[in-house]
Amino acid sequence: MELQTIWFFLWGLLWAVFFMTSGFDFGIGTIYPFAGKTDTDRRTMLNAIGPLWDGNEVWLITAGGVTFAAFPLVYATMFSALYTPLMLILFALIFRGVAIHFRSKIDTPAWKKVWDFLIFIGSFLPALLFGVAFANIFQGIPFDDQGLYHGNTLRLLNPYGLLGGLLFVLLFIVHGANWMAIKSAGALQTRMVAISQKTWLILVPVAVIFLIASYFATDLYANYFQYPVLFFVTLVNVAALLSIRYFVHKKTYFKAWFASAVTIVLCTFFGIIGLFPALFPSSMNPDWHLTAFNASSSPLTLKIMLAVVLVFIPIVICYQIWAYHLFKNPVTQEDLDMDEAY
Amino acid sequence: MDPVFLSRLQFAAATMFHFLFVPLTLGLSILVAYMETKYARTGKENYLRMTKFWGKLFLINFALGVVTGITLEFQFGTNWSRYSAYVGDIFGSLLAIEASVAFFLESTFIGIWIFGWKKLSPKAHAGVMWVIAFAGNMSAVWILLANGFMQNPVGYVIRDGRAELDSFFALITNKHGILEIIHVIPSALLLSAFFIMGVAAWHLLRKQHLDVFEPSFRIGLVVGLVSAVLVAVTGDMHGVNVSKTQPAKLAAMESHWETQTRAPLVLFAIPDEENERNRIEIGAIPGILSFLGFHDFNAEVTGLRDIPKDERPPVLPTFIGFRTMVGLGTLFILLTVYGWFKRNKLLENPTYLKIMMFSLPLPYIAIEMGWIVSEVGRQPWIVYGLMKTAEAASPVSTTQVFTSLMGFILVYGLLGAVGFFLMAKTVKEGPEAATR
Numbered sequence: 021m022e023l024q025t026i027w028f029f030l031w032g033l034l035w036a037v038f039f040m041t042s043g044f045d046f047g048i049g050t051i052y053p054f055a056g057k058t059d060t061d062r063r064t065m066l067n068a069i070g071p072l073w074d075g076n077e078v079w080l081i082t083a084g085g086v087t088f089a090a091f092p093l094v095y096a097t098m099f100s101a102l103y104t105p106l107m108l109i110l111f112a113l114i115f116r117g118v119a120i121h122f123r124s125k126i127d128t129p130a131w132k133k134v135w136d137f138l139i140f141i142g143s144f145l146p147a148l149l150f151g152v153a154f155a156n157i158f159q160g161i162p163f164d165d166q167g168l169y170h171g172n173t174l175r176l177l178n179p180y181g182l183l184g185g186l187l188f189v190l191l192f193i194v195h196g197a198n199w200m201a202i203k204s205a206g207a208l209q210t211r212m213v214a215i216s217q218k219t220w221l222i223l224v225p226v227a228v229i230f231l232i233a234s235y236f237a238t239d240l241y242a243n244y245f246q247y248p249v250l251f252f253v254t255l256v257n258v259a260a261l262l263s264i265r266y267f268v269h270k271k272t273y274f275k276a277w278f279a280s281a282v283t284i285v286l287c288t289f290f291g292i293i294g295l296f297p298a299l300f301p302s303s304m305n306p307d308w309h310l311t312a313f314n315a316s317s318s319p320l321t322l323k324i325m326l327a328v329v330l331v332f333i334p335i336v337i338c339y340q341i342w343a344y345h346l347f348k349n350p351v352t353q354e355d356l357d358m359d360e361a362y
Numbered sequence: 363m364d365p366v367f368l369s370r371l372q373f374a375a376a377t378m379f380h381f382l383f384v385p386l387t388l389g390l391s392i393l394v395a396y397m398e399t400k401y402a403r404t405g406k407e408n409y410l411r412m413t414k415f416w417g418k419l420f421l422i423n424f425a426l427g428v429v430t431g432i433t434l435e436f437q438f439g440t441n442w443s444r445y446s447a448y449v450g451d452i453f454g455s456l457l458a459i460e461a462s463v464a465f466f467l468e469s470t471f472i473g474i475w476i477f478g479w480k481k482l483s484p485k486a487h488a489g490v491m492w493v494i495a496f497a498g499n500m501s502a503v504w505i506l507l508a509n510g511f512m513q514n515p516v517g518y519v520i521r522d523g524r525a526e527l528d529s530f531f532a533l534i535t536n537k538h539g540i541l542e543i544i545h546v547i548p549s550a551l552l553l554s555a556f557f558i559m560g561v562a563a564w565h566l567l568r569k570q571h572l573d574v575f576e577p578s579f580r581i582g583l584v585v586g587l588v589s590a591v592l593v594a595v596t597g598d599m600h601g602v603n604v605s606k607t608q609p610a611k612l613a614a615m616e617s618h619w620e621t622q623t624r625a626p627l628v629l630f631a632i633p634d635e636e637n638e639r640n641r642i643e644i645g646a647i648p649g650i651l652s653f654l655g656f657h658d659f660n661a662e663v664t665g666l667r668d669i670p671k672d673e674r675p676p677v678l679p680t681f682i683g684f685r686t687m688v689g690l691g692t693l694f695i696l697l698t699v700y701g702w703f704k705r706n707k708l709l710e711n712p713t714y715l716k717i718m719m720f721s722l723p724l725p726y727i728a729i730e731m732g733w734i735v736s737e738v739g740r741q742p743w744i745v746y747g748l749m750k751t752a753e754a755a756s757p758v759s760t761t762q763v764f765t766s767l768m769g770f771i772l773v774y775g776l777l778g779a780v781g782f783f784l785m786a787k788t789v790k791e792g793p794e795a796a797t798r
Contacts, residue, residue: 071477074428075470078461084435085458092450092524099439100756106440107766111773114429118777121425125784167443168757317451318526325455328462336466343470346481359414360476 023322024297027090028312030329031299032292034086036285038079039150039188040195041340043284044277045073047196049116049143050189053136055200055215061208062136064351066120066362068203071347073120075340077113089325093167093315094299101161101169105153105176109146116142124362147192148185152176155184158238158291160303170304180237187230190223191284194264198277201268205350216268216276227261227287239301240294250293257286274348366755368763369441372770374737376433378730379774383427383781385729388502388547389554390420391495393581398488408573408796415574415793416558417475419785424472426781430774435461441763445744445754451526452518452533453508460504468497502550503543510539512745513736514607525748538607541600542736548592549732552694553725555586559701560722561789563715566708574793576708583705587698594691598654605655608746609664610673611739614680616651618665625651625663633677638667675741683734690728697721 048065056062069076088095099106115138123135159180162171197216201209231254234240244250260282267276295301299315302308316322355361394416401409435457438446446454474482475490482490511517517532518525527533559582562575605612612618617633617640618625629645649659656663666674697718704711744751 067477071473074473075466077432078466078469081432081435081465082458082461084439085454085461088435088438088446088450088454089458090454092454093447095439095450095454096443096446096756099436100441100443100758103440103756103758103762103766106436107769110433110436111769113432114773114777117429117432118425118780121421122780122784125422126787166757167447317455318521320530321451321455321527324527324530325458328459332462332466336462336470339467340470343474346474347477355477358477358479360479 023319023326024312024316026326027316027322028296028299029292030326031083031086031090032289033285034079034083036288036292038076038083039192039288040281040284041076041079042073043147043192044196044199044280045069045076046143046147047192047194048200049139049196050147050193051196051215052143053140055197055208055211059132060356063124063356063362064204064208065200066123066139067351067355068200070120070362072343075343077117080113086325086329090317090322091299091310091312091315092317094310097163097167097310098157098161098300100167101163101171102153102176103169104173105149109149112142112145112149114142115139116146120362144189147189151185151188152181154188154288154291155181157300158184158234158240158295160238160301160309162303163308164302164304165308180233183226183230183233187223187226187287190219190226191280191287193219194223195277195280195284198264198268198273198280201273202277202348203350209350213268213271213273217265220265220268224261231290234294238294240291243294243296253286253289253293257283257290260286363760363764365758365760365763366752368760368767369755370751372441372763372767373434373437375767375770375774376430376437377737378733379778380427380430380434381730381733382726382778383423383430384502385546385550385553385725386423386557387420387427388495388498388550389552389585390416390423390557391491391498392551393554393558393585394420395488395491395495396581397578398484398491402484402488408577411571411793411796412574412578415788416578418788419561421472421476422781422784422788426777428469430777433770439756440766441756441758442744442754443756445749447524448749448754449511449518449525449745451524452511455527456504456508456511456533460501460508464497464500464504468494468501471497499547502546506542506546507534507536507539509736510536510542513542513740514538515745515748525745537603541596541603545593545596545600545732548589548596549725549729551585552589552593553729555582555589555698556694556718556722556725558582559586559718560720563719564789565792567712567715567719569709571792572709573796579708580705583698583701586694587702590691590694590698594695597688597691601654602657605663608740610666610669610675611680611735612655613664613666613669614675614677614739615684615735616663617677617681618651618663619667621662621665621668623652623660623662624649625655625661627651627654631681633681635677673742675739679734680739683731683738687728687731687735690724690731693721694725694728 048069052062052065056065119135119138119142123132156176163169194216197212197219200212201216204212260279264276264279264283267279297311297313298309299312300310394413397409397416398413401413471490471493475487475494478487478490511533514536515525516536517527517529519528559579562579562582565571565575566579616627617631619639626646626648627650628643631640632642634641651663652661653659655661666677701714701718704714708715740746742750742752744754
């Protein structure tokens with residue numbers, strides 16, 4: 021396989037892993053004000069992601085950094101064309117980050133109320149906007165051969181874009197509720213299981229509509245029709261989606277969470293496979309698509325970066341698995357009483 | 363107003379605000395790791411209370427550092443897309459390496475440190491802080507190498523209308539980058555030492571928590587003294603290097619207009635950029651500028667008049683920045699040397715403690731000024747000699763940049779206020795009371 025092809029799929033994988041890991045953080049933040057009835061509930065939710073969310077967020081930094089390193093032209097064009105939504109995402113992430121750290125520093129209702137609101141906005145908005153952004157990328161973005169953007173930011177909120185946003189939000193809510201089912205007990209756990217099940221019932225039709233809408237709104241299926249074997253990935257995706265419900269029903273919540281993780285990765289790959297070899301297609305002219313072959317770095321940079329990624333990302337995965345393992349048990353009252361707890 | 367100017371303002375605001383938190387993260391992580399190791403080795407509980415107290419301040423600061431850092435990585439794409447497309451082959455890879463090699467480690471282990479007190483043995487827990495300290499400083503190394511490329515591009519070839527990597531080895535052994543690393547890391551330690559001494563002084567003046575703050579102050583004093591000297595030495599090395607690689611910056615640092623040998627150092631001056639001279643000049647000491655730049659009293663120093671007008675950096679901020687940085691750097695050495703002689707009689711020297719308390723913000727000012735010298739002094743280039751800042755911006759509209767700039771000012775202003783409030787509150791509360 022060519023270096024650029026390898027990098028195209030690595031690029032997709034890094035974004036997929038970001039959605040998989042930060043996905044449950046975003047999902048939990050989205051249901052946080054509604055499902056967290058008491059302060060203890062809310063603190064349990066924050067402490068359930070407390071030790072992990074910082075590390076999860078770095079997948080975004082790495083995905084961004086790798087886009088910059090391997091496909092500089094994509095990095096330059098994508099982020100300047102999507103200037104306003106990206107700025108909104110970044111501000112939302114700022115709010116979420118400080119809110120999680122600072123909420124429990126002062127024990128007054130007014131102080132907590134402010135941060136609670138920001139935790140919700142800081143989780144819901146990125147979930148929605150990443151979905152909107154990626155759905156728009158699947159459709160193509162109006163930019164010319166100079167990388168100049170000819171669109172209007174509000175046009176990103178077209179029906180297909182919004183459908184993508186909705187899909188992401190629902191996926192992340194199910195994923196987050198599954199994680200909470202692992203990390204909580206009693207009434208809160210029961211509530212989380214119910215949220216996972218009910219949201220799943222909405223998620224399935226939305227996913228089906230998205231698959232159908234993709235046929236009309238995008239060219240994603242072209243690769244699939246050319247190589248029908250690729251539909252196998254979609255099949256596994258559907259199986260993972262269905263198995264979430266099964267595992268939740270069986271009360272094997274870790275498996276349910278793993279199934280939602282796989283679903284998110286494969287949903288991302290549904291688009292990545294369809295996009296290939298384009299990373300950032302132009303809706304104005306197919307000749308202006310930024311692809312793995314016309315927007316990549318030099319072979320030397322790609323080689324060096326491949327070595328770096330192949331050595332260090334497995335190491336990262338190892339110590340992150342260790343961290344997950346260290347904090348796999350439900351959050352207890354004793355955990356909440358700790359001085360450092362959120 | 364044009365988008366380039368607004369993008370510059372936005373980037374300056376975002377980096378300068380980010381860098382209020384970075385040095386304390388870099389330095390304090392090392393010092394907290396040292397304190398916790400002391401606790402793990404001796405079992406003395408005042409070291410545990412010390413670790414937890416400074417650890418709390420470290421975490422508030424860390425949170426602000428992280429959230430303000432994320433925006434920076436993406437601003438190269440949003441606001442400097444032409445720059446990103448032109449040098450991404452090189453610059454982007456350094457940022458990606460930073461994330462995958464260092465920032466991952468730091469962020470994952472910070473969660474383990476915060477929540478792992480009961481899950482890990484004291485020694486392992488202290489080890490986690492050492493990992494954080496190592497990873498944080500490794501992050502700085504890669505970011506500074508990236509900045510080093512902007513200051514002194516090496517290891518590239520121009521191919522297909524962009525800069526492509528030619529030698530990775532040259533890139534990571536870039537002299538300018540290495541000099542930045544050995545200057546910035548001691549200055550981060552210096553700032554952290556002054557932070558510790560300033561906070562400790564406040565408590566020592568109130569004669570409270572002595573078993574935590576006396577040893578804390580002494581740690582700060584030793585680290586402060588050593589790093590103040592290192593900062594001065596590496597700063598001098600920088601000066602010599604810059605005079606060779608960026609003569610325009612050197613001339614702007616000194617507001618030096620006329621090319622001459624035995625160039626003087628002017629103690630006080632008001633630059634007049636329009637008329638290419640200094641309006642007022644007081645106290646010129648012959649030969650000193652030549653010596654600072656070239657370690658030779660007779661060396662010729664190029665004046666700004668011999669540099670084309672469109673290749674001159676803004677003189678006033680570079681000039682003031684350099685003076686403030688060097689003045690404060692000298693003060694730091696004096697303060698820590700004096701303190702070292704009084705290290706065993708701190709409580710009997712309330713005036714010294716008061717001075718150290720009020721000196722807490724000074725390293726912050728010195729470091730920001732240092733960056734102004736480095737970055738404003740590099741203008742009009744974004745990559746020295748290769749690409750001008752004016753050619754580097756994204757084709758985005760003024761409205762977009764103006765709106766995001768206002769957002770940055772508002773949000774960062776609020777964050778700064780909240781962060782300061784929480785830090786002050788934590789400082790006032792002090793460490794837990796001794797159990798005995």
